[in-house]
Amino acid sequence: MSTSQTPVQYVPAKPAKSIKLVDESQAKTNLLGMTQAQLAEYFKSIGEKAFRSTQVIRWIYQQGVTDFEQMTNLSKSLRDKLSANACVIPPKVIHRQYSDDGTRKWVFEVTGGSLVETVLIPADDSKLNGRKTLCISSQVGCALDCSFCSTGKQGFERDLTAAEILGQLWVANASYMTDENDSLDNVDHSLWANNVTNVVMMGMGEPLLNYRPVVSSMELMLSDHAYGLSKRRVTLSTSGVVPKMYELAKELDVALAISLHAPNDELRNELVPINKKYPLEQLMAAARNYVFDVNPRHKKHVTIEYVMLDGVNDSNEHAEQLVTLLGDLPSKINLIPFNPFPHADYDKSSNNRIHAFSNILIDAGFVCTIRQTRGDDIDAACGQLVGRVADRTRRSAAWQQSIKDRENS
Numbered sequence: 566m567s568t569s570q571t572p573v574q575y576v577p578a579k580p581a582k583s584i585k586l587v588d589e590s591q592a593k594t595n596l597l598g599m600t601q602a603q604l605a606e607y608f609k610s611i612g613e614k615a616f617r618s619t620q621v622i623r624w625i626y627q628q629g630v631t632d633f634e635q636m637t638n639l640s641k642s643l644r645d646k647l648s649a650n651a652c653v654i655p656p657k658v659i660h661r662q663y664s665d666d667g668t669r670k671w672v673f674e675v676t677g678g679s680l681v682e683t684v685l686i687p688a689d690d691s692k693l694n695g696r697k698t699l700c701i702s703s704q705v706g707c708a709l710d711c712s713f714c715s716t717g718k719q720g721f722e723r724d725l726t727a728a729e730i731l732g733q734l735w736v737a738n739a740s741y742m743t744d745e746n747d748s749l750d751n752v753d754h755s756l757w758a759n760n761v762t763n764v765v766m767m768g769m770g771e772p773l774l775n776y777r778p779v780v781s782s783m784e785l786m787l788s789d790h791a792y793g794l795s796k797r798r799v800t801l802s803t804s805g806v807v808p809k810m811y812e813l814a815k816e817l818d819v820a821l822a823i824s825l826h827a828p829n830d831e832l833r834n835e836l837v838p839i840n841k842k843y844p845l846e847q848l849m850a851a852a853r854n855y856v857f858d859v860n861p862r863h864k865k866h867v868t869i870e871y872v873m874l875d876g877v878n879d880s881n882e883h884a885e886q887l888v889t890l891l892g893d894l895p896s897k898i899n900l901i902p903f904n905p906f907p908h909a910d911y912d913k914s915s916n917n918r919i920h921a922f923s924n925i926l927i928d929a930g931f932v933c934t935i936r937q938t939r940g941d942d943i944d945a946a947c948g949q950l951v952g953r954v955a956d957r958t959r960r961s962a963a964w965q966q967s968i969k970d971r972e973n974s
């Protein structure tokens with residue numbers, strides 16, 4: 566469902582001079598994405614006090630400073646030591662697209678040449694007070710092969726590091742401090758503001774299959790010394806890696822979303838193949854554990870994501886099965902109109918069908934929303950995160966052309 570017909574601005578990225586790009590020959594330690602504990606260990610390992618970790622974290626995430634020389638509350642000798650041995654390097658932006666509806670998409674080249682995408686979606690509701698949600702990728706491709714997902718069609722390449730995961734957030738915030746040439750050279754870092762208000766681990770990949778870097782990154786999103794986002798504004802979305810859901814429940818308190826997409830095992834085995842390993846009974850038990858058992862004082866709910874596929878999972882009967890499946894699990898259901906991509910096997914459900922499905926859930930007492938598609942002029946809408954870009958031939962051609970254009974400009 567297209568909500569924006571406005572023309573897209575295609576803006577090949579020009580790396581800002583003040584952002585250092587990856588130089589593997591330097592073999593320096595990248596401090597981006599290190600948790601406070603990891604950074605404290607690092608400082609101890611170079612003969613410095615652990616409390617330096619707090620100072621450096623604040624510089625990186627609250628003022629956007631990546632150049633140690635600008636970290637003025639560090640001694641000159643420490644700044645020199647860090648410059649010689651460490652770096653703060655976000656992933657390299659090779660392409661960016663900004664939609665007129667405020668949606669932004671970046672294509673990053675990570676170490677080894679793989680490409681990942683990140684999308685920032687602003688709320689179009691003024692009541693939501695400037696909410697800007699960043700959809701972050703956790704892996705290059707995905708091994709889980711959900712049948713309706715363009716990322717799944719790519720296959721799995723590799724896990725992202727914490728620097729590559731958190732770097733997506735760093736770059737998204739930095740994008741509001743750049744001028745039209747993407748230069749950060751003239752930015753007054755004391756005026757730095759983190760504009761991204763919400764993060765969803767819902768981009769490319771299954772975050773719970775890249776557990777440690779994802780959890781480290783979310784720790785920094787929550788840390789008051791780094792991004793200080795509220796735990797309700799950081800959401801991890803899983804297709805149902807059940808053992809890791811229990812582990813996460815013990816370790817970190819963030820919002821949980823489940824990519825459900827089907828109300829019975831037979832259909833879910835087809836749409837979300839990991840269901841064969843962890844069927845719905847186990848998945849629902851893990852969801853209940855997350856909501857009820859770990860910290861019952863916190864009022865939590867699970868967000869249920871359900872992509873609406875025409876004639877596949879969108880009947881009244883499916884809605885009724887979903888009501889039964891969720892039972893008394895505090896749930897907010899988010900119906901996602903399918904965004905077809907090249908070679909997709911499915912079509913999107915009609916608006917009437919989606920509303921009929923939604924009404925059954927609402928009548929049963931659930932909060933149910935229908936996701937508004939945003940940024941579809943730049944392939945950033947849900948399910949299009951890779952979208953046409955997943956066509957690698959076309960992607961390579963388009964990006965190579967944009968890189969040539971940039972070099973010639």
Ligand code: SF4
Pocket residue numbers: 707708709710711714715716717718768769770771804824
């Ligand atoms: S829906 Fe999520 S888990 Fe499934 S293939 Fe796509 S990225 Fe992977």
